[in-house]
Amino acid sequence: MRDSRKLLSAPFLFWAAMFIIIPLCMVFYYGLTDKTGAFTLNNVLAIASPEHRKAFWEAIKLSVVSTVVCLLLAYPLAMILAGMKGNHDSFIILIFILPMWMNFLLRTLAWQTLLEKNGVINSVLAFLHLPALKIINTPTAIVLGMVYNFLPFMVLPIYNVLVKIDSNLISAAKDLGANGAQTFLRVTLPLSTAGVISGITMVFVPALTTFVISQLLGGSKILLIGNIIEQEFTQTNNWHLGSGLSIVLMLFIILNMVLSVVTDKDGEVNAL
Amino acid sequence: MKKLYISLIFLFLYAPIFTLIVLSFNASKTRAKWGGFTLKWYFSLFENEAILQALWNTLLLAALSALIATVIGLVACIAMQSMKKKTRALILGIANIPMLNAEIVTGISFMLLFISLGVTFGFGTILLAHITFNIPYVILSIQPRMKQLNTSTYEAALDLGANSLQAFFRIVFPDILPGILSGFLMAFTMSLDDFIITHFTKGPGVDTLSTKIYTEVRKGIKPEMYSLSTLIFAAVFILMLLVNYTPRKKEK
Numbered sequence: 001m002r003d004s005r006k007l008l009s010a011p012f013l014f015w016a017a018m019f020i021i022i023p024l025c026m027v028f029y030y031g032l033t034d035k036t037g038a039f040t041l042n043n044v045l046a047i048a049s050p051e052h053r054k055a056f057w058e059a060i061k062l063s064v065v066s067t068v069v070c071l072l073l074a075y076p077l078a079m080i081l082a083g084m085k086g087n088h089d090s091f092i093i094l095i096f097i098l099p100m101w102m103n104f105l106l107r108t109l110a111w112q113t114l115l116e117k118n119g120v121i122n123s124v125l126a127f128l129h130l131p132a133l134k135i136i137n138t139p140t141a142i143v144l145g146m147v148y149n150f151l152p153f154m155v156l157p158i159y160n161v162l163v164k165i166d167s168n169l170i171s172a173a174k175d176l177g178a179n180g181a182q183t184f185l186r187v188t189l190p191l192s193t194a195g196v197i198s199g200i201t202m203v204f205v206p207a208l209t210t211f212v213i214s215q216l217l218g219g220s221k222i223l224l225i226g227n228i229i230e231q232e233f234t235q236t237n238n239w240h241l242g243s244g245l246s247i248v249l250m251l252f253i254i255l256n257m258v259l260s261v262v263t264d265k266d267g268e269v270n271a272l
Numbered sequence: 273m274k275k276l277y278i279s280l281i282f283l284f285l286y287a288p289i290f291t292l293i294v295l296s297f298n299a300s301k302t303r304a305k306w307g308g309f310t311l312k313w314y315f316s317l318f319e320n321e322a323i324l325q326a327l328w329n330t331l332l333l334a335a336l337s338a339l340i341a342t343v344i345g346l347v348a349c350i351a352m353q354s355m356k357k358k359t360r361a362l363i364l365g366i367a368n369i370p371m372l373n374a375e376i377v378t379g380i381s382f383m384l385l386f387i388s389l390g391v392t393f394g395f396g397t398i399l400l401a402h403i404t405f406n407i408p409y410v411i412l413s414i415q416p417r418m419k420q421l422n423t424s425t426y427e428a429a430l431d432l433g434a435n436s437l438q439a440f441f442r443i444v445f446p447d448i449l450p451g452i453l454s455g456f457l458m459a460f461t462m463s464l465d466d467f468i469i470t471h472f473t474k475g476p477g478v479d480t481l482s483t484k485i486y487t488e489v490r491k492g493i494k495p496e497m498y499s500l501s502t503l504i505f506a507a508v509f510i511l512m513l514l515v516n517y518t519p520r521k522k523e524k
Contacts (some may be wrong), residue, residue: 023381111290
């Protein structure tokens with residue numbers, strides 16, 4: 001009986017081997033060989049060339065800033081949501097999932113309309129006699145696009161751990177004389193670390209590797225590492241170089257995965 | 273204070289959505305200026321074969337990939353129940369790879385796989401890719417409910433003469449159904465909203481709404497796209513409201 005149940009994992013294992021493991025091995029194979037099939041590290045080391053290094057550095061900078069901004073916006077929001085009376089789980093998920101039904105590209109393009117020189121926000125600012133924003137086609141616009149797109153991935157895991165914190169713990173801390181800040185720093189924050197780390201991994205990776213947001217909101221001037229890799233695959237057709245650069249990205253991603261496995265052993269934080 | 277903060281975040285999340293809805297009623301063809309109110313894009317939408325075809329592809333992909341991913345994910349969750357903790361963690365780890373990995377890396381890894389297998393790029397390749405990145409969302413929704421299951425009712429059913437299939441469908445299935453449904457819905461949504469992975473696995477001539485919009489970015493987005501998104505958004509919004517506010521027979 002038990003053995004026959006284990007057999008049920010066969011379809012998944014086959015699928016995972018065929019469409020998860022083998023494709024990733026192919027990226028490593030292409031990244032570590034040249035056009036003749038000989039082993040080389042040149043594609044990976046190409047990250048150090050001035051053009052690639054600049055794009056990589058820019059991507060790291062913008063994704064770190066976006067992750068920090070997401071965290072700062074999401075934590076108070078998650079606390080407020082978790083503090084609301086009654087069970088609002090489905091409603092909260094609804095609010096964050098609903099925008100996804102408007103296409104991701106259209107949503108990001110809408111920010112162009114909002115941010116443009118004569119766009120909606122500037123018209124409002126002009127009406128209020130305030131100075132105009134000049135952020136379209138700058139790194140700031142890209143950060144805004146990243147925060148906009150990835151904020152839900154920060155809010156939901158933090159919310160998930162915060163709702164589960166036993167309110168007696170908070171009351172106990174207060175009874176024992178801790179003030180609000182102390183209670184937060186010594187009880188709430190440590191208990192929510194798993195959610196925070198999960199949120200950080202969920203925001204940092206897509207922000208680091210995006211090519212769409214930078215393309216739509218950064219004009220064509222700002223290239224991130226994602227843009228370079230995308231061009232290698234769809235325009236230059238140098239898959240070896242594209243794969244080599246992806247291997248560098250994957251080092252960050254693997255670090256991220258290890259972090260999330262260590263902190264979220266039971267897969268509970270990300271559970272919806 | 274709290275209400276103000278929530279409203280500001282809400283405004284931030286929904287400002288682009290409102291912008292798109294307003295643009296769908298804009299008589300001017302460019303999004304840069306307001307040319308007065310019109311409903312014409314809602315009518316011309318239904319004459320635009322290319323957009324309707326892309327819509328059909330998108331919905332078919334989302335439905336098929338969510339359905340197949342739900343079946344594979346559900347079966348995997350059942351199998352995981354009888355596994356040791358370590359094996360289970362390993363399987364969960366592998367399943368999560370497409371969710372934690374960068375979409376661009378997942379996309380190019382599929383592209384390289386399909387190239388070396390000599391498969392023609394088209395609807396099929398996109399479908400395979402979508403199923404793969406949907407599986408983790410399904411497992412994440414079903415797995416926690418599986419863990420909470422009371423195994424003694426299942427065993428009682430077996431003792432009372434049900435075979436394992438009957439016991440599963442009569443006892444276990446109703447308990448995990450909400451997880452299955454939310455997994456399916458998540459998968460459907462993810463597939464619908466995906467651009468990056470589709471971009472790398474699609475062939476010429478096959479377009480989803482996302483890839484169609486991407487090619488239109490430089491030439492200018494057709495206003496029908498705005499009206500279509502508004503319709504989809506409104507439909508989902510109403511559906512979600514109905515689901516959330518219809519009184520349920522069994523309160524959890």
